[in-house]
Amino acid sequence: MGLKALAFLLCLTAPVAAEPLRLATYDPGLTRDGPGLLLRDIRQRESRVMAAAQVIAAAKPDVILLTGFDWDYGGKALAEFAQLLTDEGQDMPFRFAARPNRGMPTGLDLDGDGRLGEADDAQGWGHFTGQNGMAILSRLPLVAVTDHSDLLWRDLPGNIMPDTDAGIAAIQRLSSTAHWDVTVTSRQGPLHLLAWSATTPAFDGPEDRNGRRNHDEAAFWLTHLPQAPFALIGKINLDPHDGEGRRDILPRLMAHVQDPAPRGMWQPAQTGANASHRGDPALDTAVHDAQGPGNLRVDYVLPSRDLTVIDSGILWPAPDHPLADAVETASNHRLVWVDLELQPSKEAMADQARSRSPEVTQ
Template sequence: MWRPVCTICLCLSGPAGAETLRIATYDPGLTRAGPGLLLRDIRRDDPQVLAAAQVIAAAAPDAILLTGIDWDHDGLALAAFAALLDNAGHPMPHRFAARPNSGMQTGLDLDGDGRAGGAEDAQGFGQFSGQNAMAILSRLPLGPATDHSATLWHDLPGALMPPATPGGQRLSSTAHWDVPVMTDAGPLHLLAWSATPPVFDGPEDRNGRRNHDEAAFWLHHLPDAPFVLLGNPNLDLADGDGRAQAMAALLDHAQDPQPRGAFQPDQAGANAGHKGDPALDTAVFDPNGPGNLRVDYVLPDMDLAVAASGVLWPDPGDPLAPAVEAASNHRLVWVDIELDSLSASQGR
């Protein structure tokens, strides 16, 4: 059920009385340098953790994908963070998380430094198993999840995998999940992923190729049911590095509501040369490097009606602005879907 939450959202709200479902994605910066450290920080009310919880509670999503949160085997950190949201007045009792590929060691020397066991020798970059993982929190029950994260890169049709890549290399740098949210209007499939950035490699463009193929995966796994593609593809369709073909192809199957933020920083440095609309940006990066980019997306399928959307990037004078700045260099992205359209698209 849609609820206006702040000045940003009020100006983008849908028709009065329209019943909607708010779906969001956000990298809350809840990753640390070692296992157990996130749980420690949650339990001691670390200001950055509290800021992230404040941002999510303010946005009041019905379901949210977190693309930057450490995973632990017993789900203790996720449960503790969910308790913070409950205390902040926005309970999200249903959750899903699974072991990601980030930090999962291959036993191989993938980076060629003569040693195995480093962060770059894992299936996805990570200093420990579960670093910088994903999680889904929901106000509504979740159905059985399908975890595609064990898919091998070379098994993707048309994969751009460099020839020297080991055959056991998984495609997902973090994860690929299909998790249904069970609504009164029927299930809505959340197709979630968080991709490797298409930089930090050599002329073989391994990361750029993998980033492309992580998006291309969904071209072969779209369900015959209502869905939303969401997460951090780590790709700006207008600016920055990367191969945009797969993301562009996904927009033949899903709509882009182009969520906009209320505030854009000064367009200095690299930002001044960007071609994209700065109101669509979702993350703050070094103006002497890539500049601010749009890398976080919520893309509902074509049959779903969008009532409103936004990027939670408030004006500096907004009471929420300090929490947004303190939590993460990413901004929360949300889309409101009309429940009538979700009901109508069931059984297609």
């Protein structure tokens, strides 16, 4: 057999080179007190905006879910932030953001205080439509989206919704922000991102409305897991060991995924509330008042069991690190990343063989 023919045969049988896919979730704190203010700050290169961009660029994700980003009708803020990332050397041309439940008016007095139109009366807490929404930026094409954000809370099977006025129950959505199933495509095949940003399981009364909603926002995925590779990703707002919340939902979710247990590069001194925490501080992803809940693990990337985890981490550098100021300035949350390897599809292998064959048959 000639060398050219042998080379052609080898290229047909060689597997596709597996390039790790880096997923990240991050609450960059890019939410403001009124509509249009985030766009203004992006255009003015405000310090917190620039810090968030530097953090994301340093992490170099292939796909990132932003869980604290104001939505606007034209998507202008997201488009200009994506351009800012490109200027920082992180080109992410594909993006998705849909109107979240945050700040969406209901016309009802949801909190029963006798006043309408307040942040607590929206589908999800917010002073204006889109405040503190979600967005996805990607280096790879986003080929399909299923938006579950309009599901009523009462319609979730097995929900633990508290006793609620019938008129409110008839319009109250489950998602405090959103629930998205977004398909990312790569040469290794498709991957479903099951994304959400849950309400904080606190700041309510003895009925534990927020705690129950937080629980059910996670429980939603138990009946919506695809038969294809996926990753649960987002701000679950629930620590496995510390802080408030109905933690029993976490083991039920974990039974369907693998936990890479990403660790921070550095941890602050464990004082105040942190001193009595039971969880490993290296896993914390959010900085909170040491006299209050303390630091917690609330941001997650949880791949399905058919994926290979190569590496993971939390972008939390030591104070003397060059990136430390940007991390501290941007947000009280830390960026979480996981590197994955997908099994190459037959179509991807065939595409690679076809793309190589002209080079080896000349």
